[in-house]
Amino acid sequence: MVKPPGQTDNPAISHAFSYSVDAWQRSIVFLDTMRKRAAQYEEHAAQLAPHVLDYEAELICDGRQLERPVNYMLASIVAPDGVAIDHLKRPFIVVDPRAGHGPGIGGFKADSEIGVAMKAGHPCYFIGFLPDPMPGQTIEDIARAEAVFLEKVIARHPGAEGKPCVIGNCQAGWAVMILASLRPELFGPIIVAGTPLSYWAGVKGQFPMRYSGGLLGGSWLTALAGDLGAGIFDGASLVQNFENQNPANTLWSKQYNLYSKIDTEAERYLGFEKWWGGHVTLNAEEMQFIVDELFVGNKLAAGEIRTSAGTTIDLRNIRSPIVVFCSKGDNITPPQQALGWILDLYDSVDDIRAYGQTIVYAVHETVGHLGIFVSAGVARKEHDEFASNIDLIDVLPPGLYEAILEPKGDTAANPELVTGSWVMRCEARSLDDIRALGGNDLEDERRFATAARLSEINLALYRTMAQPVVQALVAPPLAETLRNLHPLRLSYEMFGARNPFMAWVEDAAESVRERRQPVERDNPFLAFQEQVSEQIVEGLEMWRRGIEKLSEQSFHAIYGTPALQSALGIEGKAGRPPRKAAASLLHGKLLEARIAELRASMTTGGLREGLARALIYVGLARNGVDERGFEAIRRMRKAHAATQQLTLPQFKTLIREQYFMLLIDEEAALAALPGLLPTQEDERRAAFAVLREVLEAPGPLTEAAAERLGRVAPFFGTSGEPIPFAGKRKAPGRQAG
Structure with a gap:
């Protein structure tokens, strides 16, 4: 056979x-x-306007029709069937990089930056571009156009609880940061993903793309x-x-x-x-500006770039929270380039606070450069958490934080307060944590x-x-x-x-x-x-x-x-220290005036101010903020009609003022606390119950937090109640955390 x-x-x-x-x-x-x-x-x-967006988009503004025409456009993303958009939530605007590729990668599938933002109920917009530039357009012209785009988005959402959250991917990130330093009033939180803001920075023996220009x-x-x-x-x-x-x-x-x-x-x-x-x-x-000013010159973080009108581009002017997302596996924009600008601009975390800035960074361990903004896994985890907790990020007190994401699991405390599959907390960090990543x-x-x-x-x-x-x-x-x-x-x-x-x-x-x-x-x-x-x-x-x-x-x-x-x-061995942005004498004078104003306001306010001050004082012992505590506050606002009058921007202002008062003079701020609380004992006890509910939302208090809560408890008329905490009590005489 x-x-x-x-x-x-x-x-x-x-x-x-x-x-x-x-x-x-x-x-x-x-x-x-x-x-x-x-x-x-x-x-x-x-195609006339090629892109890879996986969503239907409606043109809102054509940059070619502006006074200084550019090849950029603003489009509104149409939510697909089954996705509910809450127009009271702040809009998200995704800006893709013009780094050789066409637009759309921020929304080319469901598990993307646009996809997870819409899943969280936010209206979404997209800033894209045509394949060919307009004759004579410059980087400054593009910044002006994007300012017009943001103004149009803000006008379309007058009832939103905050200014737009703007996501800048790769090279779009530094463009967004430049605009935010020039027009800070247009921005809500800013997310820069894989963005080289300090191009000289790096570690010897790793990712030497920074040497290519030289x-x-x-x-x-x-x-x-x-x-x-x-x-x-x-x-x-x-x-x-x-x-x-x-x-x-x-x-x-x-x-x-x-x-x-x-x-x-x-x-x-x-x-x-x-x-x-x-x-x-x-x-x-355009390309010459990018290479001269940013890549080879590395002038952005040092405040050495000026507009055609002579205005200095100083990133310290940004008033919105800045979220920096980077990865150790990124050979194009390693963490040092994404975060090194912080060391160029500030001498300490107190310096960051003095400028009223909130900086949150997240460092992925392995994902590559493109994966930062195209990976489905990253979208479902990091970008989903950023979108779900963007209001928490917006109201964080000024300072430097690292975003830590942990699986919710079955053992997490109060899992009903967690919106996704991960629990996000923002832990306070110092500049030494940035230096520990390595650098020049x-x-x-x-x-x-x-x-x-x-x-x-x-x-x-x-x-x-x-x-x-x-x-x-x-x-x-x-x-x-x-x-x-x-x-x-x-x-x-x-x-x-x-x-x-x-x-x-x-x-x-x-x-x-x-x-x-x-x-x-x-x-x-x-x-x-x-x-x-x-x-x-x-x-x-x-x-x-x-x-x-x-x-x-x-x-x-x-x-x-x-x-x-x-x-x-170039100066020799005894020459100038590493590059630093110039200090501002005007800022120093304004800071002194603001400190005096806050000192004078410590006794001003009522229950809201008192609760916020007590909450921040006890929360400082935890060295960070958990999303569950903020979600508890959010649900209380919805449950009590009287508290709904406080908008998110007002709540943010309240938190920042009380935080700064504690930083300026903690003892004086605490001494003034009883005068802010109601005179009725039952009202004080009810306020204390609210305080404990928020503080314990992330789980049992640490010993240091419990001791701080015990210190403010007498102000609320509850001095005889023991304060439980997680862990064993320290021996008498030892300093609490």
Whole structure:
């Protein structure tokens, strides 16, 4: 009897045959997926306003119609069926980065920043952009346009309990921060995700992308690229820079993952590639500003950027809470770059408080740069918690906090006060916690300052000696041809319909899918394939590590040379300390006046002020705030009609004033507390019951908190009642936490 092909008594031959059939079929379907990728790329590029939003959107404002036209637009997101929007809640505005890709990644699936915000009942808006810039538009023009967008959103929600929460992803984050420093009155809480605000910062031996500007001689190459584009900078080059940071994924893993899982991976792959390949362009002037002022110059955190009107952009002017979300697994914007600006601006947490700022940071352990704002898991956890607890973040007393997320589980205290699957608490931190993440020393700062100075010189030389020639030689048609020949664009188009080799692929793939014969998972040839892939990845990773080490050593050797530093006017070893934003004498005078005003107001107020003061005093012993305590307050406001008159902004002002009074003079603030409480004993006892309910919402009090509650209890007429706490009581005479 003749056996079917591949079926023999020899297992090795049988395994080899079945693997070869599977490998051939996977190759055909892989080619067909690449064909679909090319067709999708061409279709996407042909659209007037390409995006990858998974939601219906209504255009609200077209930036091209503004006095200073820009290619940005404001759209309202239409809530899908089954999602209820509460228009009394503050709106969310998601701003996507114009970093080479098209817009929409903040809402390209249900588990996204837009998706979780709408799930929490917030109206959502999206600020996107067209592929090509308006002639002459600048970064400052875009900031003006986004201010107009925020004004329109605020006008559409006059009854909302707070100004819009604005999310800035990657490079959109620093643009949002710049606008918030210029127009602080427009903003509610700000969330910056994966945003490089302090580009020089980092740790030796890790993620040396920050050295690239210096190793290339500064920003003159940016000017050259803009001139070769006839005044247009190709965003595909920015995307290529991202890809160069992970050659193993770019050159192998991404394609191999598709090939090895071709039966299940194609749809996800095509969905991501639709965004990844949606290349956009920038005006050369825009890109030059980004590189000179932010990347090579690192001027934002130092307050060294000025508008065309001469206004200094000082991030200390921001009055809204700032949430910084970053990851240790991010090789584009590591935590040092996301958080280093805090060390540049402030000397201590008291300095942060003096400016009335609230900064909350969250550090993910593993997720990569794109995962910060595209990962479904991150959206369901971090972004969901930020959206659900945005009002809590808004009313936090000024200071520095870390957002800690823990599973709710079955053992969490008062689980009915938790809105999602995670419990968020904001724990107070110091600047030493930021420094503990690592950063530059004085020598590193001088090296980067030397690179920035050399960049200025090289750029001036290029503009004087070479730029006129390049601009004269490169006409717009030539620039367009050069853009079309970019390697990333060719990687899409080579599999497109214009390639005659691909004509047979679609029919062949259809035939293969009808006769698909996947190989068994225990096939030894499949295991060998996986081993080869792992070796290729390891080889590319070794290459990456070697290049990164060489880059770091070269940067340190070149820009650490005392002779070069001296020649460029960079101070020597006894020179100035690391970069700091200039102190403001006016701010100091205003702060003194505000302190005097608060001292005079310590005896002013009533039950609300007294409860808030007692709540903050006891809560300070916990060194943080838990979402359950705020939810308890929220439910009390809804349950008692009299308290509903206090709006969220008024509640925020109340909390901040009482907090500052305790910081200024704790003893005087406590001494004035009895005068704020009702004279009736039953009213005081009822107020104390409310105080305990809020304080115990996150769980039993710590010993230090219980002792503080015991200190204020006599003011409420309950001095004889014992205050329970978690843990064992300390021995007499020992200082409480």
